[in-house]
Amino acid sequence: MKAMFAGFVAIAVIAVGADLALDRAGFAADEKFAGQAVRLD
């Protein structure tokens, strides 16, 4: 069971890590498909 839980934790870590990393790397949808003119930030 420990291996199973470790696997599930790995899923969470990789998923969150990938999301954050891609976001920081400029792959967020608003970065890719919207110009500054239509940003709200």
Added chain:
Amino acid sequence: MLRMVFAFVLQLGLLVGAVQAQDTTAPVEVDRSATGGAQTLEDILARQRGEKLDDSFRRNATGDPDIAAGITQQLGTLGGASDAEVWRQLRYGSADVTVSSGGEVASVLMQDGGMPWLTFRDGPLRQYGGWLLLGTLGALVVFYVLRGRIPVDGEMTGRTVTRFKFIERMAHWTLAGSFIILGVTGLLTLFGRAFIAPYLGKDINSFLLIYGKWLHNSVAWAFMVALVLVFVMWVVHNIPNRTDLVWIRQFGGIIGNKHPPAKKFNAGQKVIFWSVILFGASISVSGLSLLFPYELPLFAKTFAVLNDIGIPQWIGFGTLPEQLSPQEEMQFAQAWHAIMAFVLMAIIIAHIYIGSVGMEGAYDAMGSGEVDEAWAHQHHSIWLEEEKAKAAGSAKGATPAE
């Protein structure tokens, strides 16, 4: 090679849906003298009936001053190009479009692959995909009723042998857990509007899709990492060999009472392994194409390779399109991604069955990693002997020299 053939057959299945508006009958000959060569009501009706229509009379009717009405005539143009020609150029992708942003994607102002794709997605994809999964579940229920749980013959010995190490089991569960999340969220995406929104409401469907999309896009990376890990760790044990033939001849002992010898993985497990690797890789590649829209086009190049080999022509599908708009690339990627996923889901449902309720003792291999010797002897006798020999060798090596 087998993989490519299989992939091609499935791609052709997709194409049947994608070009169904063109594959039913021979081209319709239409007299267009009444419209001066422009499309007629019969052209429009034939297209709506899904009949094959040679549209070259429209596609090529651009840029030629001779076909334009004279300047002094009614509807005469001031040159070689008319508004209608511009619209035809846009319609068939031959217009010289310049856009200030958005790149090649934004320069496609019209593309007509959308409706066939949507029709395929909302029709055959859902229908056949859904029935494939339900059919697999039904077949397993019937099999369970007929065959019951495959027991371990005789008594358990109480002695165990390590079947999978911690890292192997962890990688397995990372792959398994991520695949289940991806499968469920993928099914929600495909079926949510048809089966959740009408019954539970659009708000709930929207909530599921918003978070399901994030899960799908993010958990996909865990799936890909685990897929690589599993491949690296187990590929050496999954190379086919002669014992597989014996296993296949005896149906793996699933039907009947024989227990064919097997190494660490039997032929059935090898089929599962290679299915996971090949389908998983194909799903991953098409998924990456979808994760980074328009940046990783796959299908025009794939079709070109297949055309060069001659497979589509050989089967009678003619030449596959080698010029695809960026949007069509995405449509093919989505459809292919879903088809591959449905097939792998069906296979994995069977895998889950045999690894849990279908076979006594099987879950321990991935649960604790320790299996009873009686189970190991019954299902992996060659592997058990190898493990015993290794253990004996280690014990001998550990004995102090006299």
